[in-house]
Amino acid sequence: DGETSASNAEETICYGVCRSNCMQSCRYAAHVVDGKLVKLTPAEYAEDLYRGSCLRGMSYMHRIYSPHRIKYPMRRVEGTERGAGEWERISWDDAIAEIAEKFTSISQEYGPKSIVFDFGTGNYGEIQGQTGIFNRLGGVIGASKPAGMNDLATGYGIDRVIGTGLMYFANEAKSVLDSSHIVVWGSNPVHSTPQNWRWMQRAKEQGTKIIVVDPVKSATAHKADVYIPIKATTDGYLALAMANYILENDLQDDEFIAARSTAPLLVRRDTGMLLHKSDYAEVAEGEENPAYVWDNATGAIALYGEATDPALEGTFEVDGVTVDTSYTLLKQQLADYSISEAQRITGVPEETILELVDVFTKGDAVSVNISFGMDHYMNGYQSCWAIAILMALTGNLGRDGAGFTGIFLNTALALNMKALWAAPGFVGMTTAFPMTMLHEVAETQQFNGEDYPIKAMVSIISNAVSNWPSQNNFLEKILPALDFYLAMDMEMNDTVRYADMVLPVASFYEHEDFRKAHNLPYIVHQSKAIDPLYEAKDDVEICGLIGRAMGFEEAFPESNTFETYANLLLSSEACEKFNITLERLREEGYIDLSVLPGKPGIVGRTKFTTESGLAQLYTEKPAPRVNYGQDVKERFAKEHLVYYQPSAEVCEESEAAQTFPIVFIQEHSRWRTHSQWFNSPILKELDPEPIYKMSPEDAQERGIESGDIVEVFNDRGHMVVKCVIDPSLPQGMSRMPKGWQREQFIEGGYQELTYPTHDEWAVAFNFYDTRVDVKKR
């Protein structure tokens, strides 16, 4: 009874941080009794609203102790098909010997590039995670690492304006307390980032208005003050039409445009480049090379910053070259985007659009919460770019309460990745092509017309089979090309099922690590709460074993431990500045990295991270996100100025739209993070099976009722699942909470439906740009 258990049970508490890819970083207290992790409770942060937890994080021990946990190294039984589920237990010694033998022989025969390292997002620990120790192994082997393509179009689009790279565009979540309006654009923080939603909720309580723009009436839309339904993928058009209306009606923020944007910078008509100092004078490598503006005071050009009255608009002749200001070019570019056309394309009524214009022009400080909803379409980066332009023209950037929120990553603390990755003997991994092209390269064993053998692959904290689009490509093109496929995981997910060998890995709480937090201004420590269960090992140990077995003694000497690597990673200037050491992390649990203590991190508070430090209305040197040999020239001229491009499949004019009337998106629910927690028994009590949600109109047309089994299909694949009718979807939209594995479907799987191509410039996965049709089974 209670008394005896209390006296027997000695509870110890240590602290850790959840590290799945939900883009949040809740800190947990791990309660350990008799060597077992019995409870996870939200642990404190300096800022109380950052303390938090969710169903997944709190129930993590159900994954640790899950009856489905992979317990020991296993090999596919010789002679059985991949995916047949026949496994034999092998010892770690045998497993490592076989891996080393395969990698070495394949590397010798086909070259190291024929081994593919696939990094997933299952663990954001700095040492044991995605960017951790396995990069050191891949680096000394010289393996291939296809360019990652997840969630990168948003940042790529916004980067065009504020130069924040792929992941650093957002202000700290707390910043919304200073916002007069929060426009949640194509994201659903109530379910997917509750850590951020808490701040929005707090802001709302203080009077901030929340407006949601989304094709689906999401949980967030139900909590918002205003919900604006929009046709999927047309967000960019809406933003550009609003921008044009704002300019035409002189509603823009002139002060911001003059002081903080590239509006006055002159663009040469002949080359499309800015008129730079280097056009007239020798500029040494590394020296600043400012652009010219037109000085109305003198009627001549002057270097930016040196003019007394720089012209924001106008076209001028300079030494026989016609130049326009960036602003003028943008204005001309936007002139075609009208409100009435926006109404037709986006489905948003004119008066609603004008109300939204009011928000951006009259609101004191507007923040736009943006994640990866728009990102997941072919035109995702253009949509986000357009919104960034809208924000720039209305001066809603780079100040308190204004800017983007969503995925706040700390720029202040750079870790010494090089020290961790570049071991003695480092040759580096080859990133020649993006993930979506792996199936082509594997099938043809060629890349850009040259031999490129692909013979082995290892998935590291990655469930690629489940999470890469066009699942059938993986199963039918990549897998058959491989002589050896190694997976490392905790549970039998889709990827592990199709592997040749699987290694059991330690969970978040079975090893030590630390994490530069997503969405928080902290770096957080994970202490090892319990020993790895069964025969599981952590990445540091596995890497060392494989590395040494392959002969990379120098890179992975036996004396190297977690501490060795941690100290390498923390040996950066920034770490020194912030006084970040492993000891301090262990002692304090987390360390605050706020630049201005007490003030939320704001992107571009003083200047933006563009070359000029200004918000770019004109992109001088657009570059594709990944250069894999595609024809960059073709679109180069078009990429200087923001524009709207219909999405490939979802847009109503597409070819697919004629055959497949229903858009299908993979909803991020509160039950799973991508495919993590797919088999959590405690969560499955509440959310037991895959559910396909469709609109009442679409269901009625097809004679489908809630609870019916339906087949969802397109020309790439299909799935057979239970259907629920969901009035939060407009006609023509459907969705399914993602994360389910193939064996959990009646037939097929949702990832069969997505397409395997990408925009040549954004080079990102387009999971949502998918059309399907549905029939009753």
Next chain:
Amino acid sequence: KIENNLPDVVWWNRILTDGGAEMDIPAGEFPNTTIEYVPVNCQHCENPACTKVCPVGATYKDEETGIVHQDADKCIGCRMCMSACPYTGVRSFNWDEPTHVLDMNIGGVDAPEHQKHTVEKCTMCSHRVAKGEEPACVEACPARARFWGDLDDPNSEVSQIIKKRSFKQLLADEGTKPSVYYVG
């Protein structure tokens, strides 16, 4: 559920959806749909219907804390309390031998035990409250939507909140005077 080591498929605190015909599904027509979430656990009524009807006093109200307790060792399994309680489903009978998917106890070390064929329900985490902690659901709520405290103390956070904000009580006309307030 974790804190109290609840058996499989037993829930003390159910999050119900006031909307469409299924969980998480709103009512109405796009885009004018509505949905509201109603977490329903034992309301720890000031005038509980359950305690009056229990023939053996296995369910009783702690006058000091106001918590309505359920003594699993005493419960004879007659389910009078389940019939009496207007907030159907907050009381849960262990129709089956309690099982746990994990082969170990989880949650608080002093979490209650679970017995077959007895009624159980939300204890307001009395074992935590006794240690001066908040109930687990309050601590864990990702949206910070739950508040907990002493309604008899006019200066407590909860008293202040219901003073300032509009609220409703579930089935207030049943006269049970529930101690759970749903603030708007």
Next chain:
Amino acid sequence: MTDMTSAAAAAPINVSQNTEQQGKKASASWKSTGLTVGIIVCGILTIAGIALWAMQLSGSMIQTGMRNLDSWGLYITFFMFFVGLSAGGLIISSVPKAFGIKGFGGISKVAIMSSIACTIAAIGFVVVDLGQPTRIWELFVFSNIGSPLMWDIIVLGTYLILSCFYLWAQMAHERGRVSDKALRVLSVIALLCAVMVHSVTAWIFGLQQGREMWHTALLGPWFVSSALVCGTALVICVVEALRKVGYLSLDQAYIVKLAKLLGAFVCVDLYFFACDLLTEGFPGAHGADVVSMLVSGQLAPFFWIEVVGCAVCAVICFTPKLRTNPLIVIASLLAIVGILCKRIQLLVGGFQLPNLDYVGALSPQTITNWEAGWTDAYAGMVYWPTPLEFGVMLGVVALAGLVFLLGIKFLALQPGDKIQAESEK
């Protein structure tokens, strides 16, 4: 309807045996064979029921159809029903004595015996419904006097003891050891106790503020009236059976009187029902849901069987031309079936309308048809018993039969002048 046949079967057999003894016409072999067969059958069914009950306890009650949102079922339905039936015997036997009416004396003790058997069945149904029957002692140690269930247990216990004492007293009276006056006083007390039993049983439901359908002050009187209906109907069936075999000569006037009585009771019962429906439905709030659930919803079959059955019963009872013996029996059976239907409506109806009209996740413990989803779980009847429950129910009914038959076999239940002979045996 298995229950009805067995319940009905138990009574006539016993009574006819009793009649044999009365008439001294029956052969000894019929008596012993029939009785023994009856006892053996009931014994086997009882043992089977106990075995199933053991299965329910050692396995678990997940094998029943009951769940958190419909937490009572067949057992409690039959508990109500048998409390009602138990009335028949005692009232029919005590009313004449209490008010000095003549006529039913011949079957008085048998009637009390049936009353005892039905009371035991009623208690049995409560016991098999308990999750922890081994803790039943707590009822006496930790009694919460405020609980209607506690009242019922006290009253039912008293009722059982009183019935036994009353039976003894009648037998003793026949031996001349108890005075007429004492018996009459006892009869009044027994009658009052019978009324109490029904009221208290009603309060088990009626005082549950959580259920729209149950929470009505009318429930007490209504239970009494229902008990009178099915009690009288049972007695009519018994008496008609006795007459049919020719072992009992009862003036047709008594039957007509009983039939009129039944008609009156049925009308009162229907009147109460109408009052209740009107009160529920008139404000148009939640009560209206109750009315529509009964009249046109999931419980409509039971509702209409009851209403039509009882109405037909009343018509037969009040129309002199129709008061032929077969029709009167049919009328009585209709009344009994009608009251059973009413018990079902009452019990299931209490759970059929969820108090909180919200949906949520479902588990195997939530509701009987949990896999069907929220809407469909309530689309039909929210609760339906499993075979195990029917089996246990049969066992409890058989136990009542067994008690009754053993009473016939070992107690002197025939009319007074035969006592001597029987006791010499």
